[in-house]
Amino acid sequence: MPSYRGHLIGGVVTYIVVLQGIQYAQPNAHVIFQGFLFCLLGSLFPDIDVKSKGQKVFYSLLLLFLLYCLYMQKWIIFTSLSLLGIVPMLVRHRGLFHQIWFLLFLTLVMMVCMSSLQKSYSAILLANCCFFFAGCLSHVVLDRVYSKVKRFFSKK
Numbered sequence: 001m002p003s004y005r006g007h008l009i010g011g012v013v014t015y016i017v018v019l020q021g022i023q024y025a026q027p028n029a030h031v032i033f034q035g036f037l038f039c040l041l042g043s044l045f046p047d048i049d050v051k052s053k054g055q056k057v058f059y060s061l062l063l064l065f066l067l068y069c070l071y072m073q074k075w076i077i078f079t080s081l082s083l084l085g086i087v088p089m090l091v092r093h094r095g096l097f098h099q100i101w102f103l104l105f106l107t108l109v110m111m112v113c114m115s116s117l118q119k120s121y122s123a124i125l126l127a128n129c130c131f132f133f134a135g136c137l138s139h140v141v142l143d144r145v146y147s148k149v150k151r152f153f154s155k156k
Helices: 004-021 029-049 053-072 075-090 100-117 119-155
Strands: none
Touching (some): 004 119
């Protein structure tokens, strides 16, 4: 159970690894900065089901995005994301939000919602979602490794 600082460090390491993997595409400065931000957000995201820094960041960003949806009159997206925002309060910690399949599904839903708002930015959105998912994976992997190490040393 690394602290949020540990997860942020894991997010930075993951970002560097992913960035090295896409170097052949020669990403521009926007992709580099946004990728960093989304990787860090992803590294905190799985802990939104418990009082944490990730939960504070998530709900602040969700509020801004919901206000944007209201302004743009995107009622279906607004309603869907409002309902999705309630889910973290209904699940146990390290349950649903620590399942890789669910995080992938949620990332894809996020990509579809954002693409429907801004179709011309779909390539950038895809890159951001990949970085976000990579950050989520780093969080889950860190939690699982920490759990196994803790169990190993508690047996002795």
